[in-house]
Amino acid sequence: MIGVLRYAFRRLGFYAIAAWGAITLNFFLPRMMPGDPASTLFGRFEGRMEPEALERLQDLLGYGDGSIFTQYVVYLKSLFQGELGTSIAYFPEPVFNVIRSGMAWTLLLAGTAVVIAFLLGSLLGALAAWNRGGKLDNWAPASFALLGAFPYFWMAMLASYVFAFQLEWFPIRHAYGANVEPGWTWSFFESVITHLFLPALTMVIASLAGWMLMMRSTMIQVLGEKSIRYARARGISERRVFLQYAVRNAILPSLTSFGMALGFVVSGALLTEIIFSYPGEGYLLIQAVQTQDYPLLQGLFLAITLSVLAANFFVDILTAVFDPRTR
């Protein structure tokens, strides 16, 4: 346990530097793009606004004053105070509130989909490798790979068109019904689940093959190792060999990818959210890019970066626990 802790501490230093690098990039990248947010906002009025009003808008949004270095210092300072600035696209809402509004739905949708895809995919992969040449091994990897190879937006739109638009088995948009009041009630919960099902399903289908193939190939490798033969020779039950010896070792590379995927959950599922009108972070991100909403972009990237780093850190620890060699 001490070993794990010491290792965790060492990694923490690395993550701190990575976070600083990301925060700095996060500041400079959007400023390298042509145009400025006030002009873009101005453009949305299609010339109905006088040029003088644009200057007022620029002042209000805090653009154009101070050198880039001063802006950077101000940015760092306010970041430490948890102050993310005011969104431009959703002016005058603070960035924090804008991000928070979609966060719960993003975590629910993308989180559910990633966890289900990872667990189901890894299990199927492990089983396929365990019964190599069996029925599952023969049809599953190929057919899931085929499904996963369709462009995601095409599959999601087809699912939305067939199951939501034509057959009306599922709601066509949103995270819950328009006539349902959000709250801890059964009808709200039911509405959330029915609205979640189809978008989450398309995401699981799209990513299942990846998890399955990854697990299958490492599992095959692990099964060829001497330790497995040794375990079997000792008469350990097949079930235990499968779980304790094979899966436990084979899951390690997948776990790293899972950490990454989990971290990126925060960035939302852009296409899914748009096709199913699901209120989450992904759509905010594209809107922030389109309107050059730097504060919102920075806030979102910060959230994504920090969660990817946090998820990786978590996985590092988890791997260290599973695999003493990494310490």
Add this chain to the structure above:
Amino acid sequence: MGPVLAALLGTGCVESSELAPPGTLVVSQEQAASWTRNFNPLLPSGTARWAASACIYEPLLIFNTVTQEWVPRLAERFEWVEEGVRLAFKIREGVRWSDGTPFGVEDVLFTFSLIRDVNMLDGGNIWSFIESIEQRDDGWIEVKFQRPYVPGLAQVAHQLIVPKHVFEQVESPETFSNPNPVGTGPFTEILKFNQQVWDLGRNPYYWQAGKPAVEALRFPAFPDNDQANIALIRGEVDWAGNFVPAIDRIYVDRNPEHHHYWFPLISSTIFLYANTEREGLEQTLVRKALSHAIERARVTRVGMYDYTQAASPTGLSFGHKKWIHTELEDSSDWMTYRPEHAVELLEQAGLVQTEADGWVLPSGKAFELEITVPAGWSDWVRSSQVMVQGFRDIGLDVRLVTRDFGAWLHAVQHGEFDLAMGWSQSGVTPYEFFKGLMSTESVQPIGEMSGSNWHRFGSSDADALLTQFEATSDPEDQAAIMDELQGLFVQHAPAIPLFPGPAWGAFNSERFTGFPSEDNPYAVLSPNRPPESLLVLTELEPR
């Protein structure tokens, strides 16, 4: 698996649970993935919800584009006390704010002084031309102008009036999101608000007795056009202002009795701007040659689903139909598709067509052009593709370049382009339109930002006419000046008109009646032109 699962989860009736209750009008105007609760009508539009300027707050007067008349709202009538310099409004009596407080002259005075003190909120830039605003003792207010400026009537009359007793409590009105609005409009009460949908109920104190007949408005969040159209097609939306491709087939045919649309060509004219600072394009002959190489009928068919038609040679949109100089329109032919004539004009301008380099400028340089359009604006991109083809047919080397909206806007505003599609200025009269196209005042050097006049064309003759127009409210004088401006426009071809912009509007009469249409054109159907939407919302009735 689906039906079983749906039955298990109790969603056998997805559709009915999504429909709005009777009497609630579902409006689709803004597109958003999630709503933010902002009802400050003084903030730049696009930041506050549409309803703030469409039905919660009201202006003094509303200009009805269809009937070309001023409709009284918070002012009962207006008059020029001294033409172009002193404008008076009779403020309506008996109006109450939605919290019961009486509305009065002091609210109007407060609003104008607020936008003077907090410059950012003066969206119409009113204080750039008015001097003062005062109360007379007979319920009238009088606005004094700094100089004769008749077109300023529109900005002053359309200023949305906010309640003094609410806004004077607000510390920084420029960042105030006004979550619980108090207005004089027909719909003011937020019945519910969450990020996916919000409902707006009637003003209990609305001054027009018995109106509105609609009980509430509902606004579901649609992240993009496709989602908005799906809802429209399924009959979940009653009134929509978004673009619908092939609307006859995908919308009307589904329910011809109730599904209707009306796209009058009253939005501003869409232009092909030619940067007059670029070699070659400074010549009127070359710009006219480009115009002759454009097959507008094909542009509107391929690019715009035939929703519009070739623009008038005077450049004016049909929203300014009564201003169009018809003789000039009939006698000018610079908009017709005549590729052979385009070639003649280019030769007249001193360009030479060579085997190796195509068209060559008098200076010896090859004449190569780019058309810049915003990426993803598929109607404009398709229109430009048709134009590029036409230009190539006469041997011109023209390429289509798409850029991100921000980058595109930056390029056109700073004059860093050859050719670009773009909108033009709109207004109650064509004053703003011609000012943006031809006034020297609106010309900025290359590299500096310009809100209009991207093509950098200025004419001192136009300046003189515009100044004359600013000083007269006499319809005949105004018409005569506009005729001359149109003459200048046709003569110089500062920019190349393509087609008048349609005002998108569709409705479903299954649950509500009273929408304006081509047969009943009492106002514009499109909800995209607040405050004109006020004229529609008070006329609608549930079936």
